[in-house]
Amino acid sequence: MTAISDARIAAIEARRDELQSAMSSPSLAPEDIVRFSKDYAEIEPVAAAAREVRRIRGEIEALKEMAADPEMREMAEEELAALERSLPEAERALAVKLLPRDAADERPAMLEIRAGTGGDEAALFAGDLFRMYQRYAESRNWRVETISASASDVGGFKEVVASVTGQGVFAKLKFESGVHRVQRVPATESGGRIHTSAATVAVLPEAEEVDVQIDDKDLRIDVYRSSGPGGQSVNTTDSAVRITHLPSGLVVIQQDEKSQHKNKAKALKVLRTRLYELERERLASERAGARKSMVGSGDRSERIRTYNFPQGRVTDHRINLTLHRLPEILEGPGLDELVSALVAEDQAQRLASLDEA
Secondary structure (H helix, E strand, C coil), X not given: CCCCCHHHHHHHHHHHHHHHHHHCCCCCCHHHHHHHHHHHHHHHHHHHHHHHHHHHHHHHHHHHHHCCCCCCHHHHHHHHHHHHHHHHHHHHHHHHHHCCCCCCCCCCEEEEEEECCCCHHHHHHHHHHXXXXXXXXXXXXXXXXXXXXXXXXXXXXXXXXXXXECCCHHXXXXXXXXXXXXXXXXXXXXXXXCEEEEEEEEEXXXXXXXXXXXXXXXXXXXXXXXXXXXXXXXXXXCCEEEEEECCCCEEEEECCCCCHHHHHHHHHHHHHHHHHHHHHHHHHHHXXXXXXXXXXXXXXXXXXXXXXXXXXXXXXXXXXEEECCXXXXXXXXXXXXXXXXXXXXHHHHHHHHHHHC
């Protein structure tokens, strides 16, 4: 890892002090207060990490001078060894904070789970995954709102789409996109044979209206009578909405609400998010070419994880990590160990790519 220069550390701390001074000005306009406060909130953790590196480097230099004195050498060398061991970790922490941030990391996310191969068992597994993410969200004080759901006759979901809001949602969930595979004996299987089923997860950063401008002339909106459950009024009014985005060919159907207006609003939210993701993918492809990271590209056809019930283990194939804690992971909070490992691997790869550049 390339060492971060003392000059750059000084520049980081100077910028933090400059913002701190600017915010204390009595003549500051309200919009400037908001802008400076946001910039300060972003640079303060970086400046704290830079300050720690500067402190350790300074103490190392002082101890080296002290070690030149024969009477102080033994004590100085002992402290020096401890500081020299801690310096690489502090420098890495600073380098991680200086990595280019994904602009979408702090956004809410659209979570989409669809049953794949495996019939009824796949739908049940899709339900298990949705509950896992719900409980994980609860453990982080996030809010989960179901946008649409197509329930299976035996339980679980053929498809479920939800909005997840809270602090740092997309940053934590973005590596969950891909094919999740389950190996277990179905409750309906009398012979006790292990079946393999799959569900597809997609996590997309939610777009705001300012991110994606949708022209009305690019939309075809069809309304029709809902065919799903929901009560008499749902099925007897033209409340279901299908929106087709003509330039991209994307189609979004929403029929969970009794109100046509609410269905249209939800459908537009989903459409906006999918268009935003298409643009993100295009830009990422331009920047990175065809290179795929070990953590994964987020490709929904990529098998990323296996949940093996007989052995009580979960394996993430991208980082070759196996945890024998399947019940805790499916309960939600246990998922954090997998998520943290994926985030750490992504950071390590990006640091390595900077060194290669």
